[in-house]
Amino acid sequence: xxxxxxNCQKNQDTESVAxxxxxxxxxxxxxxxxxxxxxxxxxxxxxxxxxxxxxxxxRAMPQTWDETIDIAIIGSGxxxxxxxxxxxxxxxxxxxxEKRSTYGGNSIINGGEYNAWDxxxxxxxQLKLGDDSAELHKNDTLKGGDNYGSPELVEILTAHAPExxxxxxxxxxxxxxxxxxxxxxxxxxxxxTCEEGVGRGYTEAxxxxxxxxxxKIRLNSTLKWIWRKDADPQSPVEGIEVQTGRRTxxxxxxxxxxxxxxxxxxxxxxxxxxxxxxxxxxxxxxxxGATGEVIRxxxxxxxxxxxxxxxxxxxxxxxxTGMLDAPAVYPFRGPGYGIVYVNRKGKRFVNxxxxxxxxxxxxxxxxxxxxxxxxxxxxxxxxxxxxxVEKGLAKGRFIRAATMAELAKKLQxxxxxLQETIDTHNRYLAAxxxxxxxxxxxxxxxxxxxxxxxxxxxxxxxxxxxxxxRINSEAQVIDIWGNPIPKLFAAGEVxxxxxxxxxxxxxxxxxxxxxxxxxxxSAQKAG
Amino acid sequence: xxxxxxxxxxxxxxxxxxxLGGSGQVQAVKDSSKSPSVNQASCTQCHDDWAATLPAKHKxxxxxxxxxxxQCHSPQGWGMDARNAFDTRIHxxxxxxQVGVDCLQCHQWAPGGPLLLHGVGGQYGRFTLGxxxxxxxxxxxxxxxxxxxxxxxxxxxxxxxCHADGFFDQVDNGICLSxxxxxxxxxxxxxxxxxxDRNPHKSHLxxxxxxxxxxxxxxxxxxxxxxxxxxxxRFDGAPSLKQAME
Numbered sequence: 001x002x003x004x005x006x007n008c009q010k011n012q013d014t015e016s017v018a019x020x021x022x023x024x025x026x027x028x029x030x031x032x033x034x035x036x037x038x039x040x041x042x043x044x045x046x047x048x049x050x051x052x053x054x055x056x057x058x059r060a061m062p063q064t065w066d067e068t069i070d071i072a073i074i075g076s077g078x079x080x081x082x083x084x085x086x087x088x089x090x091x092x093x094x095x096x097x098e099k100r101s102t103y104g105g106n107s108i109i110n111g112g113e114y115n116a117w118d119x120x121x122x123x124x125x126q127l128k129l130g131d132d133s134a135e136l137h138k139n140d141t142l143k144g145g146d147n148y149g150s151p152e153l154v155e156i157l158t159a160h161a162p163e164x165x166x167x168x169x170x171x172x173x174x175x176x177x178x179x180x181x182x183x184x185x186x187x188x189x190x191x192x193t194c195e196e197g198v199g200r201g202y203t204e205a206x207x208x209x210x211x212x213x214x215x216k217i218r219l220n221s222t223l224k225w226i227w228r229k230d231a232d233p234q235s236p237v238e239g240i241e242v243q244t245g246r247r248t249x250x251x252x253x254x255x256x257x258x259x260x261x262x263x264x265x266x267x268x269x270x271x272x273x274x275x276x277x278x279x280x281x282x283x284x285x286x287x288x289g290a291t292g293e294v295i296r297x298x299x300x301x302x303x304x305x306x307x308x309x310x311x312x313x314x315x316x317x318x319x320x321t322g323m324l325d326a327p328a329v330y331p332f333r334g335p336g337y338g339i340v341y342v343n344r345k346g347k348r349f350v351n352x353x354x355x356x357x358x359x360x361x362x363x364x365x366x367x368x369x370x371x372x373x374x375x376x377x378x379x380x381x382x383x384x385x386x387x388x389v390e391k392g393l394a395k396g397r398f399i400r401a402a403t404m405a406e407l408a409k410k411l412q413x414x415x416x417x418l419q420e421t422i423d424t425h426n427r428y429l430a431a432x433x434x435x436x437x438x439x440x441x442x443x444x445x446x447x448x449x450x451x452x453x454x455x456x457x458x459x460x461x462x463x464x465x466x467x468x469x470r471i472n473s474e475a476q477v478i479d480i481w482g483n484p485i486p487k488l489f490a491a492g493e494v495x496x497x498x499x500x501x502x503x504x505x506x507x508x509x510x511x512x513x514x515x516x517x518x519x520x521x522s523a524q525k526a527g
Numbered sequence: 528x529x530x531x532x533x534x535x536x537x538x539x540x541x542x543x544x545x546x547l548g549g550s551g552q553v554q555a556v557k558d559s560s561k562s563p564s565v566n567q568a569s570c571t572q573c574h575d576d577w578a579a580t581l582p583a584k585h586k587x588x589x590x591x592x593x594x595x596x597x598q599c600h601s602p603q604g605w606g607m608d609a610r611n612a613f614d615t616r617i618h619x620x621x622x623x624x625q626v627g628v629d630c631l632q633c634h635q636w637a638p639g640g641p642l643l644l645h646g647v648g649g650q651y652g653r654f655t656l657g658x659x660x661x662x663x664x665x666x667x668x669x670x671x672x673x674x675x676x677x678x679x680x681x682x683x684x685x686x687x688x689c690h691a692d693g694f695f696d697q698v699d700n701g702i703c704l705s706x707x708x709x710x711x712x713x714x715x716x717x718x719x720x721x722x723x724d725r726n727p728h729k730s731h732l733x734x735x736x737x738x739x740x741x742x743x744x745x746x747x748x749x750x751x752x753x754x755x756x757x758x759x760x761r762f763d764g765a766p767s768l769k770q771a772m773e
Contacts, residue, residue, distance in 0.1 A: 101739045102735045108732060109731070200733060321756075
């Protein structure tokens, strides 16, 4: 304590810190940390930890700035593009920095599923798929994450999901398929699919809006550091250090910095440090850029992060590579129409209506890689398109057979066992009761009576990191003391505390876009 | 063809000066004040036989100095060559293969300051030590390597043909396609028979920059393979260095 006080005084002498009293306050503790860690004072950037340690190493504030812009956005996925679209609405220099050489991050290869309890086309009503509401969507989302998610933030996500979807349709030219799915953990048919069947449908729409309003995207540009003088609650983010090729620039930010850099599923070391059970041997559905350095950079200037151990496996990835290609979305879309999951012995092993974490763990517990989704041709137009399935067949992703016995032969499963499994499931569906796994049957489900029949192999792969930076309802990043960091915002997978310990499939896109837009609007008001 | 190797005639090995080491590191970009005084930047300091140094068809010059050269060959800045490729050729001759002249023989510079030419007015941007290094590497590669920048140069495509607005100007696909296009032709050429949608020129990433894969100042890379390592994709059809020289 005494040492901290001394350090505090030392800092007071040399730095023009706004504080008038020098008690052992949280501010003093932080200043102490600066002095303790750096053993130097005056003009230094914040240092919360030991000197010379990775991203938390001591860095002196730049003497000059190479460039000044109004709003900087890190990442060009759903969240970054949405933030840019709103931020650029009122003019000013809005620039997205993307470290990869192509835009779109993970979003552009995302499965393309968007949950909303309504849309301007009223698909659910048109397709006669029952009822839904913002309240139901909210409750499913909270329950699906075992109530670890923030009810306040989940309410925002679910309430604004339809209007964000309509925004992309009206202003970005987004086109939806004429289908609606009930997917794992949801109690309603609310999962929309864009025409392209991958996230690109949405990224292109939002990019069109953002670029149309004057936002710029700088590729090959990596955030190296966030400049903030100290962790005083009044101390704003002042700029960023960005590397493009071998040039490093210090860029002054007048209004706001928005972090929209995505999750850290491809950051094996970081994954391991928070959740050792997500072993390196797991495949991953993400692109190579999904690493966690931006979270560490934000932590280095005092940002809080939470629920970092909650890491999601996608149950239906391509077993060998972990790829989430177009066929890998069919097992996810299928449960509402009667798709059946079987293990390599031809037996069901889980309630197909279950959440991703439950299905993934059930697969791993079969002890036999892979498992299969079984469906028939009548389900295809409900879940996707015949054209997409034909392409998947040509690549060997889907397997087709005229009869169940032939399908079993192609999967090297006992024909008798598979037939028995499917017959039993058909009986349960007819009776409306599943004594084995408690599947919640609906009228929209199709029994597997008529061929041709289809199968696809599936296995869990690391997919989404639910943890990340702590934000409030304005998308402001919150520091470790509970105060918003001035001029710093975040949205999308880089944030944490929304989805709880398990994100429901189809909730990522509305999360990114709803909070991305909020971040962009808040950023305009900042500074 | 006749112009192709003309700049090579300019390449004379200046063994008495600081040269680029084999490691590719810049050995000597020094503060101007400490560099050998070449205030008039006279070419004859090194080129004893000035008449033989000039291209054969060059009209006579009054004085072998930078001041005189730039009267006709107006410098574009950042090694640009929009007017007549002089900037590219002069840099190539002095920084290229086997030749590593100290930048400060002609340029005046101090850390943090602008880049100047000895005895010539005007500034050429704020240079860092890293920029000198970059220039050296690029000219070295461009003068003799299997990289695409060299292949472009030997075909007469000099720096400003792509970097019209300056050294760090990102190259627009339109510039590439003005020679290599139209895009539809490229798409047709690279459509795989077995899996037509695995076409690098028409992928699920939409329109991407040509230089994502076709890196000019470095090794080309197939971006698709970063996520799809099992795809059988390779570069094919680009003229090899040997073909270009024949």
